[in-house]
Amino acid sequence: xxxxxxxxxxxSANRAFxxxxxxxxxxxxxxxxxxxxxxxxxxxxxxxxxxxxxVDLQSARDTSPSCPTIVPPVxxxxxxxxxxxxxxxxxxxxxxxxxxxxxxxxxxVSPDGRYLAIQLRQADPVSNSYCQALLIxxxxxxxxxxxxxxxxxxxxxxxITLYGLEGFPTGTPEPLTPKWSKDGKWLAFLxxxxxxxxxxxxxxxxxxxxxxxxxxxxxxxxxxxxDASQLRYRQRENHAAxxxxxxxxGRSGFQFDERFWPLAELTPYPRETPAEVERFVMIGExxxxxxxxxxxxxxxxxxxxxxxxxxxxxxxxxxxxxxxAARVGDKNIVCQFKECARVAAAWxxxxxxxxxxxxxxxxxxxxxxxxxxxxxxxxLTNILTTDDAIRGCDFQLLLVCAREASLxxxxxxxxxxxxxxxxxxxELNPEWIARRLGTVTRLRWTNKYGIETFGDLxxxxxxxxxxxxxxxxxxxxxxxxxxxxxxDEYPIQAIAAKGFAVLSFDRPLDYRTAMSRAxxxxxxxxxxxxxTDRASVHDSLMRGIKLAADTHPIDADHIAITGLSDGASxxxxxxxxxxxxxxxxxxxxxxxxxxLETGVGEAYASILRTNEYPLPWEQHKSxxxxxxxxxxxxxVCAKIIIQSADREARLATASLRALRQFGRxxxxxxxxxxxxxxxxxxxxxxxxxxxxxxxxxxxxxxxARCSR
Numbered sequence: 001x002x003x004x005x006x007x008x009x010x011x012s013a014n015r016a017f018x019x020x021x022x023x024x025x026x027x028x029x030x031x032x033x034x035x036x037x038x039x040x041x042x043x044x045x046x047x048x049x050x051x052x053x054x055v056d057l058q059s060a061r062d063t064s065p066s067c068p069t070i071v072p073p074v075x076x077x078x079x080x081x082x083x084x085x086x087x088x089x090x091x092x093x094x095x096x097x098x099x100x101x102x103x104x105x106x107x108x109v110s111p112d113g114r115y116l117a118i119q120l121r122q123a124d125p126v127s128n129s130y131c132q133a134l135l136i137x138x139x140x141x142x143x144x145x146x147x148x149x150x151x152x153x154x155x156x157x158x159x160i161t162l163y164g165l166e167g168f169p170t171g172t173p174e175p176l177t178p179k180w181s182k183d184g185k186w187l188a189f190l191x192x193x194x195x196x197x198x199x200x201x202x203x204x205x206x207x208x209x210x211x212x213x214x215x216x217x218x219x220x221x222x223x224x225x226x227d228a229s230q231l232r233y234r235q236r237e238n239h240a241a242x243x244x245x246x247x248x249x250g251r252s253g254f255q256f257d258e259r260f261w262p263l264a265e266l267t268p269y270p271r272e273t274p275a276e277v278e279r280f281v282m283i284g285e286x287x288x289x290x291x292x293x294x295x296x297x298x299x300x301x302x303x304x305x306x307x308x309x310x311x312x313x314x315x316x317x318x319x320x321x322x323x324x325a326a327r328v329g330d331k332n333i334v335c336q337f338k339e340c341a342r343v344a345a346a347w348x349x350x351x352x353x354x355x356x357x358x359x360x361x362x363x364x365x366x367x368x369x370x371x372x373x374x375x376x377x378x379x380l381t382n383i384l385t386t387d388d389a390i391r392g393c394d395f396q397l398l399l400v401c402a403r404e405a406s407l408x409x410x411x412x413x414x415x416x417x418x419x420x421x422x423x424x425x426x427e428l429n430p431e432w433i434a435r436r437l438g439t440v441t442r443l444r445w446t447n448k449y450g451i452e453t454f455g456d457l458x459x460x461x462x463x464x465x466x467x468x469x470x471x472x473x474x475x476x477x478x479x480x481x482x483x484x485x486x487x488d489e490y491p492i493q494a495i496a497a498k499g500f501a502v503l504s505f506d507r508p509l510d511y512r513t514a515m516s517r518a519x520x521x522x523x524x525x526x527x528x529x530x531x532t533d534r535a536s537v538h539d540s541l542m543r544g545i546k547l548a549a550d551t552h553p554i555d556a557d558h559i560a561i562t563g564l565s566d567g568a569s570x571x572x573x574x575x576x577x578x579x580x581x582x583x584x585x586x587x588x589x590x591x592x593x594x595x596l597e598t599g600v601g602e603a604y605a606s607i608l609r610t611n612e613y614p615l616p617w618e619q620h621k622s623x624x625x626x627x628x629x630x631x632x633x634x635x636v637c638a639k640i641i642i643q644s645a646d647r648e649a650r651l652a653t654a655s656l657r658a659l660r661q662f663g664r665x666x667x668x669x670x671x672x673x674x675x676x677x678x679x680x681x682x683x684x685x686x687x688x689x690x691x692x693x694x695x696x697x698x699x700x701x702x703x704a705r706c707s708r
Contacts, residue, residue: 067131072428076430076431076434083496085685087493089125090122098172099391100391105393108187109139116136116400120428137425156173158173163603164271166242173679176190179222179224181283182227185203196215200212222234234277238275238276239276246267246270258271326373345358345393356383358371358393364452370399370420372417388408389405399415407440409429411424437493438502442454443551449539451508451540455544459552467553470500470501470558470698471501473561473562474503475505475563475564478505484688489691505540508540537570538570561585562587564588576626583638583698587678587687590655592630592651592655593624595650595653599651637704640667642656649668671687
């Protein structure tokens with residue numbers, strides 16, 4: 001969707017502009033039609049040498065394809081075989097790692113519905129880097145090879161604002177999503193080179209790409225004007241200025257305060273900075289302009305994004321409580337159907353008084369439902385209900401979405417809004433079709449608190465129905481493709497291929513949220529002090545393991561648990577409160593109060609106090625003993641392998657020391673230059689291989705016995 005922009009500008013001696021942005025939003029109304037050849041003509045791209053700041057604008061460097069497998073083959077000639085770790089590492093990806101329904105999809109359909117542009121990435125452990133490419137598919141002939149628009153560029157790691165710390169790095173990829181101009185003649189996209197994320201454009205008729213943003217600052221976002229004459233973008237100038245101020249401050253020493261995250265480093269982060277400056281370039285004109293809008297104007301632009309007019313001018317909106325509503329003129333119409341609650345994404349239907357929306361529903365909200373709401377008739381129609389995860393949709397007459405199924409990596413599908421049929425448009429990993437996959441059984445259950453959850457039991461491809469198998473628990477989301485759990489560190493199909501049963505466990509809804517939805521009032525302090533949510537997750541986990549054992553014979557002496565982040569917290573809690581696990585493979589560790597209260601940082605400690613966690617911990621030892629591995633080291637019997645990012649390894653030191661004091665079998669590996677989610681392909685490969693090796697050794701040994 002493009003945002004309409006009108007600006008009033010006054011030229012001054014230094015070429016700065018005062019801009020007023022008025023925003024609306026519109027969805028393209030074209031439907032899929034018979035594809036035509038790429039248009040023969042389009043206006044030439046003309047950009048002058050300098051922008052408003054006087055900085056040279058450089059053309060993108062010529063790049064040549066250097067990644068032989070980044071472009072998906074039209075048909076795979078792969079020989080059928082079992083899944084190996086590298087098969088999962090080298091899958092072609094796009095969009096956000098753990099995408100939700102409303103996240104950017106990583107692809108864009110042209111306004112006339114004829115072409116689809118997508119930014120692909122593929123991990124390469126050999127070079128410890130990523131192959132990346134921008135491709136255009138002809139949707140009228142998807143069985144032909146795509147057009148390669150651009151290749152290369154650096155992996156773009158996503159940054160977030162965490163507890164007020166701006167620019168906090170993560171290992172997950174930024175969901176790069178190209179955008180078409182409203183006339184379909186231009187395509188804009190982001191690419192990172194030499195440490196800077198720049199904005200590029202290409203003319204569909206001519207090929208070639210050109211950078212049009214200031215090369216000194218990262219571009220954070222961009223949008224086309226409604227008439228395709230302007231391309232607006234926000235670059236992180238204020239953030240860069242904040243970093244410079246920190247460097248100046250460091251000359252006389254930093255004052256230790258809430259800006260620090262000492263768990264990872266001893267340089268402060270900027271606090272949240274003002275809204276970034278917005279600039280624009282003229283396309284097809286002989287000049288390049290820049291200017292800025294106020295924070296309130298940018299907030300309004302963000303608010304309006306995603307709204308689109310129906311035939312009567314209605315706009316769709318989703319409230320903070322996820323209740324669907326339509327605005328017609330000055331009148332708000334709230335959808336009263338129960339299915340209109342907790343809506344994840346919504347679109348208006350061009351030329352009709354209808355709204356299409358998506359929600360999670362069913363037992364434990366494990367299914368995806370798509371509905372059509374007719375405003376005039378106030379009629380609701382279910383279009384589709386599926387176990388597949390549907391994400392990042394681009395709406396024309398047909399809904400084009402990213403889709404994942406339990407055994408299907410993310411692909412591109414179209415959803416017919418009348419019939420509800422799903423049709424695969426683009427298979428991005430055709431080699432996967434030849435892999436021999438383990439069978440998947442969906443399990444559903446309710447814990448003692450009445451909270452629903454689910455999991456998937458994956459068995460080896462050739463498992464006999466009476467064969468007793470060792471069990472490996474992978475956490476903590478089981479929606480979509482069963483890849484490697486949260487963080488993608490424990491390769492489910494590769495583990496199953498080695499003869500293990502795998503329980504992919506989906507974490508139940510947070511206890512407080514579940515009680516609120518059930519209309520029950522609960523004390524935040526009691527939940528925090530009793531660690532009720534942890535107890536709820538643990539009860540769900542234990543019931544899920546029992547249900548898995550009831551479904552297929554399990555070797556009770558060989559049950560292993562894995563996990564990252566909240567999954568690691570579930571694992572360590574389970575080691576304290578249950579004795580069924582003989583191996584734990586975790587990627588972060590641990591919830592020990594002496595580290596959490598002092599070692600993570602003032603910002604995090606403030607959050608703990610706000611949520612009424614039992615602090616100072618010395619006065620609440622009985623509470624912390626429920627979750628602290630260090631305080632329960634004498635009772636832990638399982639072998640523990642920790643594979644931690646260097647920026648989080650200090651969290652494990654108290655537990656590591658205590659476990660070793662009691663002679664427990666614990667080993668920690670630390671990966672350099674890593675984040676909460678590991679981003680380097682060679683490190684993910686090492687974690688995969690070590691996991692498979694440890695599991696293979698463990699299954700051959702009797703269960704260790706120790707007193708509790």
